Amino acid sequence: MNRKLLLLFLLLGMTLLGCSKVNMLEEKPPNAVIKIKYEMYETTLGTYCWNGKGVSTCVDTAGPIELLEGKKPIKVKPGEKITFVMEYDPKPNEYYVVQIHGNEEHAIEVIDYSFTAPAEKGVYYYSFGVWWMDEKVEHLSHGDAFYAFALEID
Template sequence: MKKWLVAFVVFIGLNLMGYSNSGMLGDKPPKASIKIGNKMYKTTLGSYCWDIRGRGACVDTAGPKELLEGEKPIKIKPGEKITFVMNYKPNPNEFHVIQMTENKEIEVEVENNRFTAPTQQGIYYYSYSVWWMDKKEVNVSHGDASYAFVLEVN
């Protein structure tokens, strides 16, 4: 639980340090999906801060486990590759992925928008947090979002 809390504090802190009018499109962050094999699966939008018509707005939601209550997990094989897909420009330039089980949270290594599923059977909840950080001004965020999904490794 501590890593999720740290990620949340960083998420809020980056937004409090600087939020500017960036011309981000839409009333909320874009949809994000995950691709496993040849199939696409939706994720659930969680907490976010976004520029809505020139005004910054933040929405706070429950954590991934609570947000996904009642959702059926996506069934996958041990060690399968999961790819994040977001059809939006500009792409977020900072991201973190937290994997949660009943009693443990770990940050997952992601390379080229891709990570590997656990090899042990079980149900795993994920928080995929992304930021659109300014490329010139340090600690200025143009928007951020967290997305949740749940996998069942068989």
């Protein structure tokens, strides 16, 4: 019985050492900002799952509207270019943006980490989802995060 337990601990230790190469260096996902012209604006970190410093953590938060309650939206002009900036290596290799306006929610096309602000006036909420997917093992994520921000088109 002791041999089996020792073997189990050795296998577990080797697995943890092998996985440490894919763990991110931080305890939680990096900050993401949006750039509009020459100005940078913080986003709010929402739900995430992260493998950092040998520990896997998942945090579930409210959606973008609730998460941003009490925060002022970023004022932008119709059609302005919005660019996501993340000073972290490796960069996420998959991303997805959802826009919420009134009772409508839909995906936004993002090209090279950028999209265009809406043409109509109003407040628009966004969820910027990113994934650090393994490049060799299909469907294996090393971390994911959702960032929230709001734009006010005037």
